[in-house]
Amino acid sequence: MVNTTEDSLTVTSEQEKKIRERVLKAEKEKLHLDLPRGINDEIEAIVREEIY
Amino acid sequence: MEISKLELQNFKQIQNESIEFSQDPDNNVTVVHGANGSGKTTLLNAFTWLFYDKVDFDAKPERLINEGTMAAADVDSKASVTVELQFEHEGTSFIATREKTYQKQSEFDYDGIITDSSVSLRRNVGGSWKTVNNPNNSLNQILPERLSSLFFFDGEDISELAGVDNQERVQDAIQNIMGLTILERAVRHLGDVASRFEDEVDEHASDELSALIDQKRDIKSEIEGLQRDLKDTERAIDELTLEIQDVKQKINQLGESAELQETRDNFEAEKKEKERKVQETQAKIRQLITDAGFAPMAMPLIKETADYLDQMRKDGLIPSELSNSYIDALLDSGTCLCGRPLEEETLHYEQVAGMKGEVLEEGVEQNAMRIIGHLNDFSDRRNEFSSGVKKLLKERKKVNDRIDELEESIDEVSSKLKDIDQTTETGESVGDLERRRESTVNDRGSRQRDKDNIEKKLKAKESELEGITDEIEAKRDEQEETLVAKRRQKATELARNSLDTSFSDLKDQIRERANKEVEAKLNAIANKQLTAEITTDFKLKIWKSVGEQRVEVNKSTGERQIASLAFIGSLVKIAKQRYESKPDAEYFSGGIYPLVMDSPFGALDKYHRREVSRVIPTLANQVVVFATDSQWEGPVEEEMSTRVGKQYWLDFDEGNEDSSYPLTRIKAEEPAIQSD
Numbered sequence: 001m002v003n004t005t006e007d008s009l010t011v012t013s014e015q016e017k018k019i020r021e022r023v024l025k026a027e028k029e030k031l032h033l034d035l036p037r038g039i040n041d042e043i044e045a046i047v048r049e050e051i052y
Numbered sequence: 053m054e055i056s057k058l059e060l061q062n063f064k065q066i067q068n069e070s071i072e073f074s075q076d077p078d079n080n081v082t083v084v085h086g087a088n089g090s091g092k093t094t095l096l097n098a099f100t101w102l103f104y105d106k107v108d109f110d111a112k113p114e115r116l117i118n119e120g121t122m123a124a125a126d127v128d129s130k131a132s133v134t135v136e137l138q139f140e141h142e143g144t145s146f147i148a149t150r151e152k153t154y155q156k157q158s159e160f161d162y163d164g165i166i167t168d169s170s171v172s173l174r175r176n177v178g179g180s181w182k183t184v185n186n187p188n189n190s191l192n193q194i195l196p197e198r199l200s201s202l203f204f205f206d207g208e209d210i211s212e213l214a215g216v217d218n219q220e221r222v223q224d225a226i227q228n229i230m231g232l233t234i235l236e237r238a239v240r241h242l243g244d245v246a247s248r249f250e251d252e253v254d255e256h257a258s259d260e261l262s263a264l265i266d267q268k269r270d271i272k273s274e275i276e277g278l279q280r281d282l283k284d285t286e287r288a289i290d291e292l293t294l295e296i297q298d299v300k301q302k303i304n305q306l307g308e309s310a311e312l313q314e315t316r317d318n319f320e321a322e323k324k325e326k327e328r329k330v331q332e333t334q335a336k337i338r339q340l341i342t343d344a345g346f347a348p349m350a351m352p353l354i355k356e357t358a359d360y361l362d363q364m365r366k367d368g369l370i371p372s373e374l375s376n377s378y379i380d381a382l383l384d385s386g387t388c389l390c391g392r393p394l395e396e397e398t399l400h401y402e403q404v405a406g407m408k409g410e411v412l413e414e415g416v417e418q419n420a421m422r423i424i425g426h427l428n429d430f431s432d433r434r435n436e437f438s439s440g441v442k443k444l445l446k447e448r449k450k451v452n453d454r455i456d457e458l459e460e461s462i463d464e465v466s467s468k469l470k471d472i473d474q475t476t477e478t479g480e481s482v483g484d485l486e487r488r489r490e491s492t493v494n495d496r497g498s499r500q501r502d503k504d505n506i507e508k509k510l511k512a513k514e515s516e517l518e519g520i521t522d523e524i525e526a527k528r529d530e531q532e533e534t535l536v537a538k539r540r541q542k543a544t545e546l547a548r549n550s551l552d553t554s555f556s557d558l559k560d561q562i563r564e565r566a567n568k569e570v571e572a573k574l575n576a577i578a579n580k581q582l583t584a585e586i587t588t589d590f591k592l593k594i595w596k597s598v599g600e601q602r603v604e605v606n607k608s609t610g611e612r613q614i615a616s617l618a619f620i621g622s623l624v625k626i627a628k629q630r631y632e633s634k635p636d637a638e639y640f641s642g643g644i645y646p647l648v649m650d651s652p653f654g655a656l657d658k659y660h661r662r663e664v665s666r667v668i669p670t671l672a673n674q675v676v677v678f679a680t681d682s683q684w685e686g687p688v689e690e691e692m693s694t695r696v697g698k699q700y701w702l703d704f705d706e707g708n709e710d711s712s713y714p715l716t717r718i719k720a721e722e723p724a725i726q727s728d
Contacts, residue, residue, distance in 0.1 A: 009525070009535070011543040019547045023242060027234045031196075036237065043245045043544075051540045 074697025086702030207652025
């Protein structure tokens with residue numbers, strides 16, 4: 001059980017910025033692919049790492 | 053990137069040939085002449101095969117290796133297809149080579165099976181050739197595949213860019229050339245991942261939260277369905293609008309009908325203006341009602357109040373002085389002078405009690421008389437309101453009457469047109485064309501109503517979605533997993549929304565820039581009546597000035613082809629500018645690319661061939677054009693010959709199927725006999 005305060009759903013602008021930057025970097029690496037397979041898994045992993 | 057030499061071995065009907073491309077900036081065009089079926093498309097495909105291992109052939113796409121070579125080979129022996137390109141990129145010379153080896157399986161096996169496949173890229177470093185690691189990736193970086201259809205294309209298809217259904221192609225082209233693809237993909241993929249986290253929330257959620265999530269999903273899928281319907285309806289409206297323009301242009305081909313149509317256009321323009329006037333008047337009426345509409349409504353009550361106060365004054369019920377004892381009496385009675393109850397600890401009670409001890413300069417009676425006077429002023433305001441509304445209603449009626457007259461006149465013109473039996477160049481009678489126009493206009497009206505309904509529904513659903521999203525957000529489940537998943541979903545959505553905003557802003561800025569470039573390219577062409585526009589929803593629209601009006605040009609005309617080429621040319625220019633100004637741009641650095649076009653003159657008439665020929669050499673630093681003799685001769689040759697640096701002829705022998713096989717030779721001299 002956790003304390004369900006307002007803060008439990010807060011995402012800081014720093015966290016959001018980090019996610020944006022890392023996602024764009026991952027997309028850039030797969031830009032040459034028609035079907036960037038696995039990109040959704042990578043993005044999911046990025047979000048899990050940044051928000052825990 | 054500048055291409056210098058292409059070598060082909062056993063590639064389709066070409067056994068062992070090469071082409072050197074012009075690299076002279078003043079004579080930047082390389083022309084390859086060839087009859088239909090002689091191998092022009094094969095050459096175009098050689099580029100895409102070399103760079104991306106992809107080909108697009110209508111006939112026998114599976115047979116890449118030269119038939120004659122396979123026929124001559126022994127069973128089990130091997131033969132190779134090779135394409136090699138020499139080019140310069142960012143000051144370095146490169147040689148790219150792709151090779152596939154085929155093994156013959158039986159006597160009549162001309163396709164073979166692939167036993168070996170390789171691609172290599174070498175770069176010249178200080179005079180010696182070094183192999184580049186990961187050649188596929190490097191080739192893709194030099195000329196990204198997502199951009200290739202902009203630089204290697206079948207010219208006959210190019211006018212399609214300005215078609216109704218090519219909104220996405222235009223948007224893709226702009227996104228690709230400006231490096232926005234990353235943003236577009238990131239937005240899409242973040243949306244997918246947000247849904248994954250939503251699934252996770254659902255998995256651990258309470259029944260109540262889970263029900264809300266299900267509801268949200270249903271609404272989302274309804275919204276998606278409505279968005280699809282909206283797109284289809286908008287496309288249908290566009291098609292019908294083009295159809296109407298098309299029919300109107302045909303009707304204009306004959307003097308009498310053209311005159312009638314002009315009269316109708318004038319009536320329609322006036323009708324539109326009058327309809328606008330009606331809207332304006334209605335807005336004024338609404339404003340008047342907002343400002344003074346209460347006056348007539350409140351009038352009976354105001355009159356009653358004024359009479360009542362007056363009567364009270366006459367009956368001496370209003371004292372001439374507001375004494376403390378009078379206020380006490382009121383408070384004790386529990387009812388105010390205005391009739392409202394006076395209960396202790398209410399605001400009204402406190403206000404009345406607060407008057408105790410105040411000395412009024414004028415007597416209450418005098419104040420009451422003044423109030424009665426003010427109340428009577430309302431009567432004047434009511435009169436002003438009534439006369440204002442009456443005036444506006446009169447104006448509106450007058451304009452509506454004129455609209456009715458205009459509608460009658462428009463119908464009359466339509467009837468006259470329907471009675472004309474004369475036929476246009478296309479063999480259709482004016483009467484039939486007018487009937488077709490009328491029915492298409494009705495169809496469009498009905499589609500427009502559908503569109504309005506869909507938009508209304510969409511708006512309602514979107515607000516429903518917003519409500520339920522807030523409700524889900526507010527729902528505090530106690531499971532830790534639910535909370536973390538919710539936070540992740542929220543973070544993903546926030547990142548998605550913020551990138552989406554940047555993406556939309558950038559896309560609009562770039563669209564405007566591409567618009568200016570297309571306009572400039574078109575202005576450079578002789579025909580000044582033509583304008584092109586990339587609309588806010590990324591449709592490439594081509595307009596032509598007819599008199600004082602602007603009409604969208606006909607389907608499949610030279611104008612569309614010219615404007616589409618201008619669009620491609622503008623993208624090439626933007627890519628070059630990006631490369632020159634921002635060589636280290638974060639996501640796409642731009643580049644200098646050649647244009648390779650198969651039959652860009654298509655089935656154009658002579659006039660438009662001349663126009664296209666003028667623009668082609670200006671589209672890119674280096675241009676390669678494949679053309680049949682009949683496409684080349686005449687205006688194209690006249691316009692382009694001064695810009696041609698190198699030319700070749702495809703000499704095709706189709707073989708006899710017994711002892712010889714299709715074979716194309718590439719010659720630098722014109723063969724004695726050429727035909728289409």
